[in-house]
Amino acid sequence: GENVEQHPSTLSVQEGDSAVIKCTYSDSASNYFPWYKQELGKRPQLIIDIRSNVGEKKDQRIAVTLNKTAKHFSLHITETQPEDSAVYFCAASRNQAGTALIFGKGTTLSVSS
Amino acid sequence: GAGVSQSPRYKVAKRGQDVALRCDPISGHVSLFWYQQALGQGPEFLTYFQNEAQLDKSGLPSDRFFAERPEGSVSTLKIQRTQQEDSAVYLCASSLVGQIATNEKLFFGSGTQLSVL
16 A cells, blocks of 8 residues: 655744655555645645646645656745744545545644744 | 534543544535544544445454444544544545545544543
8 A cells, every 4th residue: 555754754944944845655556645734733734736747836835846756745835934833744645536645644844933 | 514524622531431523524525534643643544435335444443443424424433442542633534526536625624632541
């Protein structure tokens, strides 16, 4: 089955800096890669996703890149703000009926002002 | 409703007690997933429903865990004879269609935090 590894487990940056979180996956058939943000005690919220037919996707200050050959994908947050502080999870799936998302263990991002 | 709703928000159980956790998915959503999230970890898949059919229960950790969705909407996750290692947040998530397609999204509830003493 799919296995998703996520690094780093914690990341501290200064406000305005960029943050990068990396994930690798094992199942070459996976073709859907979402990123979720989870604030303490709250539900995971989808912030961006990418499918295997594209290599990069951007939405304002966040972007995701995908390298299918190497089986890794990354989340990039630019101009970080204190409200970006949260736990971020990457996930992967085959994006077909009934296939569950497999999550990484999460990255705790702390943005200090 | 506006989103996925779960109840109770918190549940404290004595070891050996049975518990039932409820999930109300977004109206009309076909797919429903249950996940278990231990402290400091990512969500781990438990089981999947497409309408009322439980198509995958490979993630259920033991036969003490049982889930149902009898009418294809509300789902209940039941844990019998709870153990301390069952303590976790149980998340429910739903998506619109049975097959994830382009632009399909998975929406999570806020979870039930289960503490087994």
